[in-house]
Amino acid sequence: MIAELTIVPIGEGTSLSDYVAEVTRIIDKSGLKNELHSMGTNVEGDLDEIIAVVKQCHQALKEMDCKRISTLIKIDERLDKASSMKNKVKVVVEKSR
DSSP states (O other): OEEEEEEEETTSOSOOHHHHHHHHHHHHHHTOEEEEETTEEEEESOHHHHHHHHHHHHHHHHHTTOSOEEEEEEEEOOSSSOOOHHHHHHHHHHHHO
């Protein structure tokens, strides 16, 4: 399963890099394969693992005194064959050449 996570503290100003860095550390420590990009993070794992890491991220932001947190989770689950972040990009790049 691949999930795209966007976790944003609301009302914390225009520069959110300290919060993003903390969330990124938590995702990296989770051991799940992940890729940070300009608008979020892609994560590979099963649903329980992904939800657990989102909960950890929320807890960390609460501890940073965030009063409101908005989270967007987009999930892609292939049931007919294995899928990975790397392979999804590879297929598109090959087809675009």
